[in-house]
Amino acid sequence: MKTHLILAFAALNLSLTPAFSQAPAQQPPIITVSGSAEVKVAPDEIYLRVGVETRHENLESAKRENDERVAKALAFLKASDVKAKDVQTDFISIVPTYDNNASWTKPVTYVVRKSIEVKLTKIESFEGILTGLLTNGVNTVHGIEFRTSQLRKHRDAARAMAIRAAKEKAEAMAAELGVKCGKVYSITANDWGGWWSSSGSYWGGWSGGGMVQNVVQNAGGASEAMDDTLSVGQISVSATVNVSFLIE
DSSP, rough: HHHHHHHHHHHHHHHHHHTTTTTOOOOOEEEEEEEEEEEEEOOEEEEEEEEEEOOOOOOOOHHHHHHHHHHHHHHHHHHTTOOOGGGGEEEEEEEOOOOOOOOOOOOEEEEEEEEEEESSGGGGHHHHHHHHHTTTOOEEEEEEEEEEETHHHHHHHHHHHHHHHHHHHHHHHHHHTTTOOEEEEEEEEEEEHHHHHHHHOOTOOOOOOOHSEEEEEEEOOOOOOOOSSSBOOOEEEEEEEEEEEEEO
């Protein structure tokens, strides 16, 4: 009985070996192209990151002054009709500093830092809010970020434009070669953008192949100046696709 089982297994193993030893199928003839698109958008959100830093040889004094400054800044934002949900204190630190020429056992001063992030949806209020914060306790500007609240919509539009650009390029190439562009064999996509930022230092350490066809579309209207000293301009939302088409 055992002899028959061993022989049967050996025969089965030999019958399967040729199937596994076959060479992989060759890739069919394809045309590979890339398409890129950029949508220009007027920002409708501004993220403002500011901070309050105080120093004093006495810890309680440094902390008290910092608390007073932050409270003054928050009171200004509330009086300016900035919604509470759009204001966040996102970083707090207390750091002792020492005299390098003396023992490091006793701090010379204490540095207290707090950061505030503000989301503004009224773009025209930006300059007034920033100026008001700097005169109401804030003494550091970490960064300013212009964004669009319709990021998904504009990314979808940019991606669709990039796909059309790639398809047109592939069809033009196929026509020049005297062949026909068939079904899609493979596709990859990448998108980015949707904001523009001007950032300083943040406390806490924030910190296929072929031819390309580009398309640019203005989706946010013309750039509008807010006043004589500030223009928000436009931000870019971009997408790139790499597509391979079968050659018929």
